[in-house]
Amino acid sequence: MMPVALGPAQAATMAALDRRIREDAWSATVYQTLASRPQTELWGMEHESGELVAMMVLAFGPWDAELELIGVATEWQGRGLGGQLLTLARQRLQQSRRERLLLEVRSNNRTARMLYERHGFRVDGCRRAYYEPSVPGGRREDALLMSLTLAASYSLL
Ligand SMILES: CC(C)(COP(=O)(O)OP(=O)(O)OC[C@H]1O[C@@H](n2cnc3c(N)ncnc32)[C@H](O)[C@@H]1OP(=O)(O)O)[C@@H](O)C(=O)NCCC(=O)NCCS
Incomplete structure (x- = not known):
């Protein structure tokens, strides 16, 4: 499967995939808004049947970019799509000459953390009790702040 750029026309499809992945999925309206922002890119992976099975949201700032979301449909996880x-994401960072890719991840999300570490992300910090509990009645959960630094593009001198 090759990544495809997604736009406002796929907002409902993205919201439907998000609902398959997590409890607090974004709505089609949120995806519509994200898709209309010039500084945001939405990318997906489509099965040959046309079904959207994975996606990511990248938001570009002046120097850095943020991975706002990455998700793979449960039955497609563990096959390299993430x-x-x-x-x-790394290629888009290079092409757009941003220096760092930033993200937040639940500290107990081992699969995602290991994947990020294998792709060169390092932990920079922790935001305590940032996320809603993942189980009813549970505790709020910490976010780890991670970043992938490509290169400093300017000299300190
Ligand atoms: C985190 C996530 C995006 C990773 O995507 P993925 O397509 O499953 O990732 P990959 O297959 O590329 O890599 C996952 C690694 O974990 C391993 N793995 C083993 N069992 C696995 C399983 N049941 N599910 C996922 N990965 C598994 C894979 O083998 C792979 O390791 P490898 O590259 O050494 O072989 C995906 O699991 C997901 O959508 N999770 C739910 C949403 C989420 O947590 N998003 C991140 C929030 S910050």
């Missing part, structure tokens, strides 16, 4: 999307 890794392919991260490789694309």
Whole structure:
């Protein structure tokens, strides 16, 4: 599967995939808004049947970019699609000459953390009790702040 750029026309499809992946999925309206922002890119992986099975949201600031979301449909996880999307994120960072790719991840999300570390992300910090509990009645969960630094593009001198 090759990554494809997604736009406002796919907002409902993205919201439907998000609902398959997590409890607090974004709505089609949120995806519509994201798709209309010039500083945001939405990328997906489509099965040959046309079904959207993975996606990511990248937001570009002046110097850095942020991975706002990456998700793979449950039955498609563990087959390299998340890794392919991260490789694309790195390429987009290089092409757009941003210095760092930033993200937040639940500290207990081992699969995602290991994937990010294998792709060169390092932990920079922790935001305590940042996320809603993942189980009813549970505790709020910490966010780890991670970043992938490509290169400093300017001299300190
Ligand atoms: C985190 C996530 C995006 C990773 O995507 P993925 O397509 O499963 O990732 P990959 O297959 O590229 O890599 C996952 C690694 O974990 C391993 N793995 C083993 N069992 C696995 C399983 N049940 N599910 C996922 N990965 C598994 C894979 O083998 C792979 O390791 P490898 O590259 O050494 O072989 C995906 O699991 C997901 O959408 N999770 C739910 C949403 C989420 O947590 N998003 C991140 C929030 S910050």
